[in-house]
Amino acid sequence: MFARVISKPSPDTVCLDCGYKALASEGALTERVDFLGQPEYEIISESEEHLLLSMKGNTLIPGDHxxxxxxHIGRTNHLYDQCAVVSDGKFTGYWSILARSRRFNV
Known part of the structure; x- marks a missing residue:
């Protein structure tokens, strides 16, 4: 998952452009996402399109990714036609989301 910092309400708080539409919301806040390369953070809240993190000493600024x-992605993967694939830190292409083309036959 790729998220962008959209605001920094305080020196130790960042708001990301991911929420229920990008991350499944069941389970505890501590079990939603693991942000790579971010050693200390705590999810404060999640809304439909935003995730608020407490990150002491962070240097992230709006626009950073x-x-x-x-x-878990079971409740969100059907919302998108494709997902970007990253391998060894490099973008390698897209995978089609087959759940988007599901059809019921009667």
């Missing part, structure tokens, strides 16, 4: 690995 971070990569996260969601714990």
């Amino acid at each position: 971070i990569i996260g690995v969601p714990y």
